[in-house]
Amino acid sequence: MDNDVNWSLTFSLVVASLVLFLLYRYLTSTFTHFSERGIPGPKPVPIFGNLWGIWRVNLPQHDRDLVRKYGKIFGYFDGSNASLWVTDPEIIKAVFVKDFDHFTNRRNMTFESKIVRRMVSSARGQEWKDIRSSITPAFTSGKIKRVSVCLHSYKYKLHSNSNFSLKLKMSTLIKACADQLAVKFDRIATTEGKLNAKIQFSAFTMDVIARCAFGIKIENLGEKDDQFMAKAKAIFNAPVNKTPLAVIPLIYPKLIPILGERLFLTEGFQFFIQLLENLIKDRTASKQKYEDFVQVATEAITEYTKEVEGKSVPKWNVEEIEEIVIAQSVLFLLAGFDTTATTLTNIVFLLALNPEVQSRLYDEIAKKMEFYAEVKHEMLIDLPYVDQAINEVLRMYPPVPRVERECNKDVIYNGIQIKKGTIVTVSSFALHYDPDNYPEPEKFNPDRWNADNKAERNPYTFLPFGMGPRNCVGMRFAMEEIKIALCTIIQQFHFFPVAETPETMQFEKGFMQVTQPVNAVVGIERRTAQ
Numbered sequence: 001m002d003n004d005v006n007w008s009l010t011f012s013l014v015v016a017s018l019v020l021f022l023l024y025r026y027l028t029s030t031f032t033h034f035s036e037r038g039i040p041g042p043k044p045v046p047i048f049g050n051l052w053g054i055w056r057v058n059l060p061q062h063d064r065d066l067v068r069k070y071g072k073i074f075g076y077f078d079g080s081n082a083s084l085w086v087t088d089p090e091i092i093k094a095v096f097v098k099d100f101d102h103f104t105n106r107r108n109m110t111f112e113s114k115i116v117r118r119m120v121s122s123a124r125g126q127e128w129k130d131i132r133s134s135i136t137p138a139f140t141s142g143k144i145k146r147v148s149v150c151l152h153s154y155k156y157k158l159h160s161n162s163n164f165s166l167k168l169k170m171s172t173l174i175k176a177c178a179d180q181l182a183v184k185f186d187r188i189a190t191t192e193g194k195l196n197a198k199i200q201f202s203a204f205t206m207d208v209i210a211r212c213a214f215g216i217k218i219e220n221l222g223e224k225d226d227q228f229m230a231k232a233k234a235i236f237n238a239p240v241n242k243t244p245l246a247v248i249p250l251i252y253p254k255l256i257p258i259l260g261e262r263l264f265l266t267e268g269f270q271f272f273i274q275l276l277e278n279l280i281k282d283r284t285a286s287k288q289k290y291e292d293f294v295q296v297a298t299e300a301i302t303e304y305t306k307e308v309e310g311k312s313v314p315k316w317n318v319e320e321i322e323e324i325v326i327a328q329s330v331l332f333l334l335a336g337f338d339t340t341a342t343t344l345t346n347i348v349f350l351l352a353l354n355p356e357v358q359s360r361l362y363d364e365i366a367k368k369m370e371f372y373a374e375v376k377h378e379m380l381i382d383l384p385y386v387d388q389a390i391n392e393v394l395r396m397y398p399p400v401p402r403v404e405r406e407c408n409k410d411v412i413y414n415g416i417q418i419k420k421g422t423i424v425t426v427s428s429f430a431l432h433y434d435p436d437n438y439p440e441p442e443k444f445n446p447d448r449w450n451a452d453n454k455a456e457r458n459p460y461t462f463l464p465f466g467m468g469p470r471n472c473v474g475m476r477f478a479m480e481e482i483k484i485a486l487c488t489i490i491q492q493f494h495f496f497p498v499a500e501t502p503e504t505m506q507f508e509k510g511f512m513q514v515t516q517p518v519n520a521v522v523g524i525e526r527r528t529a530q
């Protein structure tokens with residue numbers, strides 16, 4: 001009897017060990033991918049690869065440390081998926097520009113939501129090319145300058161309220177938002193004397209997107225009862241980013257539909273999809289003429305054609321057009337709100353710590369204002385020091401910490417083989433702090449960006465907006481917005497460090513798509529006439 005028990009126990013143990021062994025072999029089967037090719041890299045662990053614990057780290061520092069340790073080219077594993085990390089400018093050029101046809105897509109996240117799949121950021125192959133070509137005209141500087149937006153007042157609810165309507169040019173609209181921001185700053189300067197920059201700039205960039213993209217003015221933005229901002233913030237600073245769940249889309253994307261998309265497409269996300277669906281339905285029902293981004297994009301998408309038997313026919317049917325428009329509208333909001341607010345926060349923070357840069361910036365803007373009665377599109381064209389300062393902030397604190405492409409054909413660069421299916425990842429922080437590209441990288445020095453210094457630098461060492469045909473489509477819009485805000489507030493306010501201001505920017509820990517500044521508190525006072 002005892003023998004039987006021992007036998008079956010031994011048998012069970014052998015089977016369990018065999019299963020575990022096979023599982024281990026399966027989970028680690030790709031882990032020789034880089035070592036076989038002589039490419040160094042951190043040691044991966046089963047299931048997580050190199051992502052174990054990533055939800056607890058300071059991502060910019062983590063990425064810089066990795067590159068410092070393993071060099072400009074090394075292997076990394078997102079779960080069992082191979083990712084080649086690159087900060088070599090020549091390979092960046094090849095992947096993002098020269099051989100773009102072999103690197104058109106980002107990784108496939110396999111979301112089933114049609115809205116997510118139709119977003120230009122997640123669309124793939126020919127569908128990406130078609131959507132991107134159709135929306136690009138809406139983002140050219142000519143359109144940003146000329147497009148006028150019909151504004152509709154909007155209080156927090158899911159339908160727009162058309163009892164107020166006003167037609168304004170895009171840059172005038174951004175200026176109106178910046179003026180409203182200046183009123184808030186004035187109140188803060190005279191009461192508290194210190195500014196929690198991220199909160200105020202988030203309300204500003206949300207206001208700009210709502211007005212310029214959707215023609216709506218949200219009355220209570222940034223106030224206590226403002227659900228609009230609360231939902232948006234919940235997307236970027238979601239608690240899930242600090243848990244192992246954050247890495248599931250990377251290590252095993254097929255689990256997304258099994259676990260339920262709602263786990264990843266949070267309530268905030270659903271809120272904006274619903275909002276935009278309603279807004280577009282309202283528009284279709286009304287006879288009103290709109291001229292904002294949604295309208296420009298809708299027309300461009302509707303007019304987009306394909307060739308069938310030598311004839312041009314519409315590319316998408318009515319249902320597809322609605323899906324594509326909603327997808328891009330939600331995306332503009334998501335891609336444009338937090339990135340731009342974070343950049344403005346970082347700018348004010350670095351200006352507070354660098355008074356000589358702040359005063360040079362002030363002088364340049366004040367000089368320009370001698371010729372212009374107010375901040376406007378035309379005056380932004382020739383402000384070299386403003387451009388230099390913004391570039392330097394984007395170098396030191398790029399809001400999007402990693403940029404990637406998926407390889408769709410085996411290629412070899414300088415003896416480094418990149419197999420089909422491999423993800424190529426660039427850590428913007430590591431690239432921007434490489435002393436080969438930027439001597440004394442910790443130093444905030446806008447002069448790095450003067451014409452002479454810039455001409456000497458390899459352009460593939462600066463990726464705050466990504467690179468190549470799939471770079472940030474909203475870059476011009478973001479720069480217009482940042483410059484209008486900066487010119488408006490720097491003229492009126494002076495920023496300086498206070499006891500709470502950290503010596504260097506602190507970032508939220510966790511696996512963030514947009515690097516979140518924490519405690520970016522600076523002193524603020526109204527400038528006296530100079």
Ligand code: HEM
Pocket residue numbers: 120121122132331332333335336337339340343398399400403404463464465466467468470471472473474475477478
């Ligand atoms: C300072 C502000 C911003 C920064 C730093 C930023 C950064 C980026 C980066 C790094 C990418 C990835 C590019 C690549 O893979 O090469 C990207 C893509 C994108 N951005 Fe931005 N962005 C900003 C503002 C905006 C704004 C205001 C909008 C829209 C109104 C926008 C819309 C997009 C879209 C749609 C994509 C995906 C493009 C595609 O896949 O074809 N971004 N952005």
